[in-house]
Amino acid sequence: MPVEMIGWIAPRVASEIVSPVGPPFDPDVIEETARIHEDAGFDRVLIGYFSDAPDGFLIGAHAASVTSRLGFLLAHRPGFVAPTLAARKIATLDQLSGGRLACHLISGGSDADQAKDGDHVDHAARYRRTEEYAQILTQTWTDPRPFDYAGEFYQIERAYSDIRCAQQPRIPLYGGGGSDAAIACLAPHIDVFMLWGEPLAETKDFMGRVRAAAKGNDIRFSVSTRPILGKTDGEAWDRARNILARIKERVGDRKGSAPENVGSQRLLDAAAEKEVHDTCLYTALAEATGARGNSTALVGTPETVAAAMVAYYDLGASSLLIRGYDPLPDAVEYGEELIPRVRALVAERDRA
Numbered sequence: 001m002p003v004e005m006i007g008w009i010a011p012r013v014a015s016e017i018v019s020p021v022g023p024p025f026d027p028d029v030i031e032e033t034a035r036i037h038e039d040a041g042f043d044r045v046l047i048g049y050f051s052d053a054p055d056g057f058l059i060g061a062h063a064a065s066v067t068s069r070l071g072f073l074l075a076h077r078p079g080f081v082a083p084t085l086a087a088r089k090i091a092t093l094d095q096l097s098g099g100r101l102a103c104h105l106i107s108g109g110s111d112a113d114q115a116k117d118g119d120h121v122d123h124a125a126r127y128r129r130t131e132e133y134a135q136i137l138t139q140t141w142t143d144p145r146p147f148d149y150a151g152e153f154y155q156i157e158r159a160y161s162d163i164r165c166a167q168q169p170r171i172p173l174y175g176g177g178g179s180d181a182a183i184a185c186l187a188p189h190i191d192v193f194m195l196w197g198e199p200l201a202e203t204k205d206f207m208g209r210v211r212a213a214a215k216g217n218d219i220r221f222s223v224s225t226r227p228i229l230g231k232t233d234g235e236a237w238d239r240a241r242n243i244l245a246r247i248k249e250r251v252g253d254r255k256g257s258a259p260e261n262v263g264s265q266r267l268l269d270a271a272a273e274k275e276v277h278d279t280c281l282y283t284a285l286a287e288a289t290g291a292r293g294n295s296t297a298l299v300g301t302p303e304t305v306a307a308a309m310v311a312y313y314d315l316g317a318s319s320l321l322i323r324g325y326d327p328l329p330d331a332v333e334y335g336e337e338l339i340p341r342v343r344a345l346v347a348e349r350d351r352a
Contacts, residue, residue, distance in 0.1 A: 003313055003346045005339050006073060006222065006321040007037045007331055009045040009063060011054050015325050016289055017246045025054040027062055034063035036328055038070040040335020041343075046321060049075035049106055051116040057093055064097035071100040073174060077108055078133035079119050079126070084159045086133075087140035090171065091163045099166035103137075104174040104194065105130050107182065109261025123260065124181040129153045131185035134173060138189070141170040174222065178206075178263030187213040192319055196263055197225035197296040197312075199270055199277035204315050222319035223312040224294040226285065229333060233280075233300045240282055240299045243325050247288045259292060267291035279308050294323060306341035313346055 012029050014020035022029070037045050045063070047056040060072045074093070076086065094101040107126040108114045114121070121129060132151040139147055140161050149156040165171045175186040176194035187193065187210050195203060207221055228243065230236030259265060268291045271283035279300075286295040298305045309320050320342065324330020 001318050001350065003342060004043045004222075004319040005041065005342070006224075006319055007040070007042040007045045007334075008321075008323040008327065009033045009037065009047055009059065009072075010327075011059055013327055015327055016285075017243055017250070017325050018327070025059075030059055030062050031066045033328065033331075034067050034070060036331050036335075038067045040331050041339045042070065042331075042335070044071035044073045044102065046073045046104065047075055049077055051113050057089060060093055060101065061096060064093075064100060069100075071102065072097065073102045073104050075104045075106050077106050077117075078130045079108075079114075079121065080117055083133045083136035083154060084140050084156060084161070087137045088161050088163050090137070091141060091161065091165045094165045094167060094171050095163065097166075101165075101167075102172040102174060102192075104176075105134060105186070105190065106175075107177060109177070109259070109264070111260065123179070127177065127179070127181040127185040130175070131189060134175070134186070134189040137173070138170060141165050176263070178261060178266050182262075183210055183213045187211075187219055188215045188217050190217075190219065192220045192222050194222045194224065194319075194321070195317070196267055196294055197223055197281060197298070198266060199281060200311055200315065202266070202270070203312065203317075207316050220319065221315075221317045222321055223309075223317040224321035224323070225281075225309070226294060226297040226325065227305045227309075227322050227330075227334065227338060228282070228297050228299045228325070229302055229305060229337060231301065233304055236300045236304075240285070240297060243297075244284050244288055247285065251288065259290060264291040264293075267296060270296070278311070280304055281308065294321065302337040302341055306338055306345055309338075309342050310345040310349065314349065 011025045012020050012022050047059050056074050060074050107130040132153050146158040146160040173190040174192040174194055175190040193210050228240045230239055267286040271287035275284050280298050282297040282299045285297050289295050298308045
């Protein structure tokens with residue numbers, strides 16, 4: 001199976017080591033980022049969701065208007081837009097982009113962050129709500145007749161949509177989460193379960209749990225990491241340690257509360273066990289940032305990192321999401337040095 005390479009797009013350039021510059025929404029940055037990723041050979045870019053961020057639908061619409069091939073993975077939090085309305089909005093964007101959209105359902109890992117948008121549903125209930133949401137999205141996109149839905153969170157009568165996805169029968173649905181509730185509620189209903197970069201043994205075990213809960217759904221997987229490249233392995237590790245020092249300098253003595261979500265807790269457990277796992281999985285950056293997202297790095301030459309990425313493919317990850325600490329130059333470098341090597345290694349695996 002060809003590997004899907006996913007990058008990252010945002011309305012301004014920023015990272016753990018790059019301070020935001022310019023307005024929160026810059027169409028020129030969106031355009032530049034989209035074109036860089038398309039030229040670099042990425043298949044999709046993730047449009048993130050944050051409680052204080054510009055609207056992802058409009059970011060995606062603008063990025064689609066300046067590209068011809070690049071796909072988009074729109075992060076969307078259930079609970080703030082009615083699922084039938086969200087289905088029509090998403091289908092409209094899929095039509096507008098010429099069938100280049102996928103949706104990443106994010107249930108929310110922080111009570112405080114959810115409360116910023118007025119949501120006070122607890123963690124387990126958020127996943128039950130996402131399960132209903134995914135079911136209603138799918139039915140809105142595919143049911144040829146008006147339908148009713150009676151659930152814990154949504155009671156719908158005679159729902160129907162004239163607008164359907166350009167991709168038939170519907171767009172791909174992604175989702176993720178490290179808890180038992182996430183696995184039970186998402187695995188039967190989504191197409192791709194997204195994981196952060198953990199050690200290979202733990203990743204294999206987690207994938208097995210998801211497959212067991214999928215109830216016959218032929219679920220696929222995505223793994224997200226932060227590649228740090230160098231001309232030699234030593235040069236790459238020097239760069240990684242420099243990034244760690246810069247993060248620690250920025251964070252200083254500010255210690256946030258322990259993360260509520262299980263995925264972040266798993267990354268911190270891996271970091272506590274040891275700094276480097278497998279061939280080149282660097283966990284110190286996750287520890288320094290509180291593991292509040294995709295934060296474990298693969299460090300080495302392009303050959304070293306490509307081999308480490310394909311090890312996740314061997315476990316069943318048909319999508320690989322990569323994002324750099326220097327977002328735009330790193331995306332260019334990934335296109336020149338990393339993505340072609342990953343694709344070549346995957347092609348070798350598939351031929352074998």
